[in-house]
Amino acid sequence: MTEENLRAVLRVDEKTKTFTPIAHNLSAEKAEAKVNELKTEDVQAQVLEQTSRHKGRSVKSCELCKNAAENLSQKATTGLVEEEDPEPESGQ
Numbered sequence: 001m002t003e004e005n006l007r008a009v010l011r012v013d014e015k016t017k018t019f020t021p022i023a024h025n026l027s028a029e030k031a032e033a034k035v036n037e038l039k040t041e042d043v044q045a046q047v048l049e050q051t052s053r054h055k056g057r058s059v060k061s062c063e064l065c066k067n068a069a070e071n072l073s074q075k076a077t078t079g080l081v082e083e084e085d086p087e088p089e090s091g092q
Contacts, residue, residue, distance in 0.1 A: 006050040007031035008059075010069050011043055017076040019046065021065035024054045046072070 008024040009031050022045070023034050035045045054062050 006053060008048045008050055008054070008065055008068065009034045009038075010046050010048065010065075010072065011038065012046055012076075014044060017073065019069040019072040019076070021059050021062065021069050024050065024059045024062055024065050048072075 005028060006024075007026045007028055007030075009022050009026065010019040011022050012019055022038075023031070026034065028047075031047045035047060038045045048068055050064075054064050056062055059065050
């Protein structure tokens with residue numbers, strides 16, 4: 001799997017319009033499966049294209065995922081969120 005094909009999945013809280021990262025470094029197929037799994041639990045989610053492989057195994061401690069979630073949360077309050085937004089560029 002190339003790094004251009006990696007995806008992150010973020011849970012969407014419709015009430016607060018906030019995003020929380022729940023998975024990263026997934027193939028497009030695995031990301032779609034995760035979103036479909038969450039839909040069966042009435043949880044909304046969004047898939048983001050990753051610009052590179054995120055370091056570390058834990059999505060909970062991933063700064064790139066946290067930053068992407070924060071940026072999407074800010075955009076959601078202004079109505080600018082679109083499907084498949086690429087994550088912000090990192091300063092790695």
